[in-house]
Amino acid sequence: MIVVAMILFFALVAAWMVSPSGKPMVKTAPTASEPAPSALQTETSAV
């Protein structure tokens, strides 16, 4: 079981390494279930 646990752990690490990174969240127009961004939210991208 120790070998299986090691394989599972390193499989996760490998998945993290090949997963996309640095893809900025693209905010489109708010949907009906999603409130429009507030002034505070939009401020974060204005710094």
Place this chain on the structure above:
Amino acid sequence: VEINAGDTAWVLVAAALVMLMTPGLGFFYGGLVRKKNVLSTIMQSFFVLCLIAVVWALWGYSLAFGEDRGGLIGGFDHIGLRGVSGAPSEIYGTTIPHSLFMVFQMMFAIITVALITGAFAERKRFKAFVLFAIAWSTLVYSPIAHWVWADGGWLAEYGALDFAGGTVVHIASGVTALIAARMLGKRVGFGQEKMDPHDVTMTILGAALLWFGWYGFNAGSALAADGLAANAFVVTTLAGAMGALTWMTVSWIRHGHPSVLGAAVGAIAGLVGITPAAGFVSPSSAIAIGFGAGILCFFAVDLLKQRAGIDDALDVFAVHGVGGIWGAIATGIFADVAVNGIGADGLLYGNAEQLVKQVVAVGATVLYAGIASIVILKVIDLAVGLRVPEDEEVLGLDTSTHGEIAYQV
């Protein structure tokens, strides 16, 4: 060897208390950053909690507490927690289950890596952080824990005293934070724009959780429900309190206000200072140690930020590095065998040699953690890059790395 129910109950609780320190640290750090990076900062602590738990079980514990190899590192005998069961170890915490000793130590391994994240704040690439956490825990934390706490570890054999992790936890993480801050470089806009904490209340909450958890950290390190644990509880309280009072006072004199944030950070400095000494010093000495930590760490922040221009974003070195070094040295000054018969007397009680031993332990930890961290960070920088691109940093890591926003109001 026989299990003691009282000891076991206390160390179970203590392990849970130390666990709570890591998300508490996430809040402490999270409040100190700008609001575009609060989630990424909290995530670093929460992620480390999960990551290092598995690393520790798979190989970290064995490298730290496995059979001694030349005083430097443990062997592979406990790999995957082989031989770690509900029966007591013959060496460590002999009145509690071995698995409990292991999980108590796991919480220390976790928070040590989490402490370093304060230096990475607001600019570290997440993948680089993952690799760093695994490599540092394996190559730096486990060996130093072995040196100081394991049977046969060279610093333990030499006679250096570290009750709950002044060298292993605070100096190792603090020095690494300084190296990381230097290698990562300053945040975009550092020194030109305001980078004030976005939520001081969150930081105070984090400090309170850390202080609460520190009772498990220090009093739990007695590994028994006894008078030594009670003494550690008392001195922990007093040093934390004196650290807060002192930092607040110096800040009041220098900046004209009794800073709330200063009181919180000062408490942490005092708690760091008492950590290595908690099982060896009296309550009066704890007051002196907390006072020293408050003064030294306050001026260390000033010196690093204003004079040296190093962007250790959340002052990890100034608080944990300097506080840890002070605590380790103070142990060599204030230690008293009347408090702990298996400890040693310090300088004040006629044993100057103990101070030398403490200085050697500090020097060895600073050198090894520093050099190993440079190598680890350099390799990771070449492999995946340490830092996010500038546009992602300006946007904020919550959005650019995690695709989430902390506040919807």
